[in-house]
Every structure is written in C-alpha cells, then in structure tokens.
Amino acid sequence: MKAQVGGYARAEDMAHAIRLLADAEGMGRVLAGGQSLVAALNMGLSFGDLLVDITGLSDLRGVREEDDRLVIGALMRHADVATDPLIARHVPLLAQAAPLIAHEAIRNRGTIGGSLAHADPAAEFPACAVALDAVIRLTGPDGEREVAATDFFRDVFETEMREGEILTGIVVPKTQAGERHVIREAARRAGDYAIAGLAVVIRGGAHRIAAFGTGPTPLLCTVAMERLDAGDVDGAVSALSDALDPPSDTQGSAAYRRHLAGVLLHRIATELGEDV
Template sequence: MKAAAFAYARATSVVNALDLLAAHGEKAKVLAGGQSLMPAMNLRLVSPDILVDICGLAELRGVAVRGDWLVIGALTRHAELQQSGDVARHARLLWEAVAHVAHPAIRNRGTIGGSLAQADPASELPACMVALGATIVIRGPGGERRIAAIEFFKGIYETALLPQELLVAVEVPIAIAGSTHFFQELARRHGDYAIIGLAAHAVVEDCRFADLRLCFFAAGDRPVLVRSARKLVDRIVTSAAVTETVAALLEELDPLEDQQASPALRRHLANVLLRRCVATLLSRPELDTGADR
C-alpha cells in the first residue's frame, strides 16, 4: 500500500516547527527519522494531513555531559548513540540496548526522540529511559517543560506529548559509583520485535542492592517498572527472596496477547528474565534457578 496524500513542510528551526504544529494541531505528524512513521503511513494506520520534517535541525542532535546529566538531543540517531563514548561511559544500559534496535539500516536513520515519541510498548529505548530515571524535555508554545520518563508513556503509542509540542531532548542521570545494569530481550530473531524484554539499572553495595529498577517491555501497554523489585533492596538476597519477588511480579504484570505470544508465555519469560537479571547483577549464578524452563 501507499500513504494517503499529505502535505509536507521542512522545518527550518525549532521555533518554525512549533509554529507549524500550532497551525495544524492533531492533523500534523512530526518526521524525526521516520522508521516507524513511514511504514504506518504506508499501511494507512495513520494518515496525517501534513508531515513536519525536523530531520535537518542540527540543534536537536548530539550528546553532552552537563553536570550530573547526560543530555541527548532528540534527533540523535541510534547509530550515533552506539558510537558515543559519553553514552558508553555514563549510560551503559542505553548503549547496550541500542544494538538490539532493529537492524543497522534502521539504526542509521532512526532517532531517540522518534522512538520515545512513538511509544511502542515493545521498543527498547522507552524501557531504558524508565529504568534509568530519565527526564523527557518537551518544548511547546508555553515554553519548555520536563517530565519524568515513568510519567511520559501513557499507553500503546500514547504519551504525555501534546499535539502542539515537540520532544527536544532526554536527560539521563550519570551513573554513580556501584552502578550496574542488565539488558536482555527474547525475540524470534535478532532485530525482530521482542516477545518480552527487561532493562534494569541497579546500585550494588556490599553484595546487596542499594537500588534496583526493573523495567519490562513488550509486557503491557507501556514500559512496566516493577514495584516488586523493592523486595530485593537492602537485604541479603536468597533464592527464597527471589521466588517471593517473582510471585509478586506475576501478580503485577498484565501482559497483552498477540500473534507472538500469550500472556501466560510472557509471564513465564518474565520469571526467567528476572531470575537471570538478579543472578547476573549480584554475580551469583545459583540464584538463576527455580524457573520452569
């Protein structure tokens, strides 16, 4: 299929892009890489009246360290994240996860802002932002506002972004001493959409978790930050504690059913990933037991 007819405007600045969005509102879509948007348009899943192309706005591209934050421009491409020494040093979880985003051709064009604004629940980067406690920076007619990643994602392809607003950057806290991470997704083939995945950020002190943020993706209608992870913080982690946490996790998750997997399969795989994650982060392979594999 081909996309329905639409108008096209190439923004010359962020201000110009905001003017265009203000003029067209919900009838406009922002083109920020287009690796998800263009297929959706070709399938007539979305049919905007106008595309506002912001791909040429250099002011929205790049990675910089500012104080205790790693600031990433919305138009920074996935491939640029992979090549960034600052991302590799200060947000290793994100650096590792990007390699799982589709294929090189997609990573060469797709952008972090486009991925976050798309809010696909099976996408890797939204889960990483939630696990890392990142802040989404949004600009609109009223100026700039910041919103925590956990509050930004509202549902399937739904965010807190208003039609007249533009996602301009992401602020990621720089990793502190003792920080570690885990990332793994289960897919039929590398580059396919995940059946389920887990992005985790932790602080380990004296072989215990001082902090633990577990965020599942492809496990619901948005990234799922697991409340039951608190059961493993500030205590000696035993096999019984992991089993208790898994039981709470399975009550907490409400996975969707699709052509890839049933909710029961996703719950089972979440069990596997949580145990694997805890064993890896604490370097205690004996904790990766008890899952019915």
C-alpha cells in the first residue's frame, strides 16, 4: 500500500512549523525521523495529513548542559544518543538503551523526540524518561511548556501533547555521585520490541523502576521501588507483579510477561549488588 498524504511542507524555523500545524487544522503530522509515521502511512493507519518536516531545524539537534540538567534535542538520532559523550557521562541509561532499539538502519534515522511523541508502550526511551524523572519540552501556539515524563504518557500512543504542539527536547537530571543506571529487556529476537523490560536508576540511595512492554504506558513501579530500597528483592518482585497489567498477545501471555519482568528485576538486583 502506498502512503496517502495531504501535502508536504518543510519548516524553516520553529515559528513556521507551528503556523503550518495550525493551518492544517488538526490534520498536520510532524515528520522527523519518520520511522513510525511513514510506516503508519504505508499501512493506511494515517492518511490525508499534511506532513510538516522539521528535520532542518538545527535548534532541535545536539545536547547541551543547563546547570544540573542535560537538554537533549528532539532530533537527536538513536545512533547519536548511543555515542554522544555528554549523554554517556551524565545520562548513561539513554546510552545503554539506544543500541537495544530495533536495527541499525532505524537507529540511524529514528529520533529520541519521535520515540517519546509516538509513545509506544514497548519502546525503551519513554521508560528511560520515566525512570530518570525527566521532563518533556513542548512548543506550541501558546509558547513553550514542560511536562514531567511521569505525566506525559497517557495511554497506548497517547500523550499530554496538545494539538499544534511539537516535542522539542527532553530535559534530564545529570547523574549524581554514586548513581547507577541499568536497562534490561527480554525480546524474542534482537531488534524486536521488548516482551518485557525494566529501566532502573539508583539516585541518592533510592531506586526508580520503570517497566515497559507490560502495559499501555511505561509504569513507575513505586511499591517495588520501596521494597528494593529496603533491600527486599523478593518483595520487590512480588510488588512488581502486582503492579503490572500486561496484555496477552502473540508474543506472550500476561502471566509470562509478569514472570519475565520479575526475572529481569532479580538479574538487575544481582548486577547492582543488592541482597538477593
């Protein structure tokens, strides 16, 4: 099936992109890496839309320090996230996650902003954003605003983005002394979406656990975090199982996904030197 679009426009700057979306009256779609959008168009899941190409907006590329936070532009490609020295130093969880995403061809085109905006519940970067207590930056007709990652993801492929807004970046706290980052996932084949996955951050002696592939959104597993803070790994695994509401599909049953998540948490705890 061939993609059917209502037109194409290349944005000259952010203000131009916002005007183009406004003129589209709800039928505009932002084109960045295009790894999810173009597939949806080809499958007939989206059609008749005006594609607003933002790939030329250099302000949305690169990484910069902002006091004790790191600002990562929405157009940073997955492959660049994997190799950027500032990300490796200050947000190693993202550097670890990037090589897990799909295949090399997709990592060379797909963007971190596109992944966050697409909000696939099995994707790695949304879960990382939740585990890191990151903030999502959005720009729209009413200006710029920030939304906590824990509030940003609403449902499968649904976010807190308003009509006419563009995701411009992700703002992440820099690592503190002694901070640890780990992401692990289970997939049938390399490059497949995760059947279940966990992104874990230890900051200030406290754990943050975000599960992905196990429900409609990445989930911050607060009770499991409390159990792990107390050194109760088995209790954390039990709490994790209770918190998850995974789907049953051709990749695995809900029970199987819960089991995999527990196995991953045990492995992560062992890797981090927790008492198991």
